[in-house]
Amino acid sequence: MRAVVQHGIRDVRLEERPNPTPGAGEVLVRTSAVTICASDVHMFAEGNVGGVSWEEPFIPGHEAAGVVEDPNDTDLPAGTRVVLDPAVACHDCDMCAEAMFHLCRNLKFCDLPPVDGAMRELIAWPANRVFPVPESLDLVEAPLIEPLCVAVHALELASRPAGAVAAVAGCGAIGLFTLQMARLQGAEKIFATDPVAERLAVARELGADETIQVGLQDPVAEILRATGDRGVDLVFEAAGPQEALEQCLGVVRPAGEVVVIGIPSADEYRLQASSLRRRELTVRFVRRQNENYPQAVELVRRGAIKLGPMLTHRFPAERAQEAFLLAERKLEGAVRVAVVFD
Ligand SMILES: [Zn+2]
Ligand SMILES: [Zn+2]
Structure with missing residues (x-):
């Protein structure tokens, strides 16, 4: 072979x-x-x-x-x-x-x-x-069912997608599936960020309410402005770099939640303890998926996920x-x- x-x-x-x-x-x-x-x-x-x-x-x-x-x-x-x-x-x-x-x-x-x-x-x-x-x-x-499973699992771990104002950092496949899943589970408003304009166009096609091009725009300033300085309830980090995680931490409101899916190149993160503690944030990490294949296949079969x-x-x-x-x-x-x- x-x-x-x-x-x-x-x-x-x-x-x-x-x-x-x-x-x-x-x-x-x-x-x-x-x-x-x-x-x-x-x-x-x-x-x-x-x-x-x-x-x-x-x-x-x-x-x-x-x-x-x-x-x-x-x-x-x-x-x-x-x-x-x-x-x-x-x-x-x-x-x-x-x-x-x-x-x-x-x-x-x-x-x-x-x-x-x-x-x-x-x-x-x-x-x-x-x-x-x-x-x-x-x-x-069909191989994209695998990254879809990761998004299905990430949403299983997130504590309150329904009614949430959410953001997805990174519009690769997992970010875009996470966006679709968050929409499907009733997120009220979703911001999506990525450095690549074409990816943001796909994000809009899949239901992102507002997209922010990292590098040209400041995602933290844009999201805080758009939410009247409130911040978002739930952020999915699906990009990887340290800066992306910092941006996620920068836009989440007090008592909010950051779900980390991306893999950083350097295999480490730096976090500012006081900023997490004072806002009593929840930071969750996602390890791939757990037995989500049948559910993911069904979501695709009935056209709920593209x-x-x-x-x-x-x-x-x-x-x-x-x-x-x-x-x-x-x-x-x-x-x-x-x-x-x-
Ligand atoms: Zn994969
Ligand atoms: Zn075992």
């Missing part, structure tokens, strides 16, 4: 690799497309994500969709169109016992070295981590290097970029 392999910083190549053989409880999936997550971009451009690096060349990608090629010993019929949940919990530890599978102490994650990712023609994956999707869904858009506007670019596997560079540089209004296998 052909596989995209990362050899070094900003160096991915399409290569031949042996076909995988499914083990007990695994199905073999023929991959249709893999979308490039911000975490893949960190690994591509910086050589690590959240402190995890690699020693051997590895296959990136964890947002994948495809078609069951070989059911093996499972009851998923061949030909089923599916998305993959990249996280495999042990079902044995204390966190799993409390149904917090995403916080499993022995979690295996697709594309976190040494586990190879999904950017290859065939992948063997546990059948219970493979979810059927409707026939109507484009299999190049995937299409987030998938801005498609590249054949031969041009994976170009796809990664575009995703890194966020050129041409790129939100999510797909690497497609034919």
Whole structure:
């Protein structure tokens, strides 16, 4: 099979690799497309994500969709169109016992070295981590169910989306899904911020009431002005950089809540203790998602959430290097970029 392999910083190549053989409880999936997550971009451009690096060349990608090629010993019929949940919990530890599978102490994650990712023609994956999707869904858009799950989970953690004045910092895929989810759950007004004008246009299309272009406008000043200095009840940080978190903390009202989803490059945040304490803020961190696939698939099936506007670019596997560079540089209004296998 052909596989995209990362050899070094900003160096991915399409290569031949042996076909995988499914083990007990695994199905073999023929991959249709893999979308490039911000975490893949960190690994591509910086050589690590959240402190995890690699020693051997590895296959990136964890947002994948495809078609069951070989059911093996499972009851998923061949030909089923599916998305993959990249996280495999042990079902044995204390966190799993409390149904917090995403916080499993022995979690295996697709594309976190040494586990190879999904950017290859065939992948063997546990059948219970493979979810059927409707026939109507484009299999190049379907990998976006994964970042959608993160947004579904972020809204599960947020204590009061209904009726809230909210802000979303960062209009990448997760930010835009968070925006859609906040709207769906009854947020009264939503601000969205991002440095890229095209992304803000998508945010408006998806229901942002006001957008602020970071770099040209000051998000803190604009949001405070628009709320009569009140600030917002709930902010989602879906950008990553320190400045974005500072802006979130700058616009949240006393007793408000900041939900942090983004991954900072430097793997650390600086917080001003007094500013958090005096306003008695709640700062929540989001770790991916927890068993949200069936719910996310259903939201897409009934048209409550759109995937299409987030998938801005498609590249054949031969041009994976170009796809990664575009995703890194966020050129041409790129939100999510797909690497497609034919
Ligand atoms: Zn992802
Ligand atoms: Zn576990």
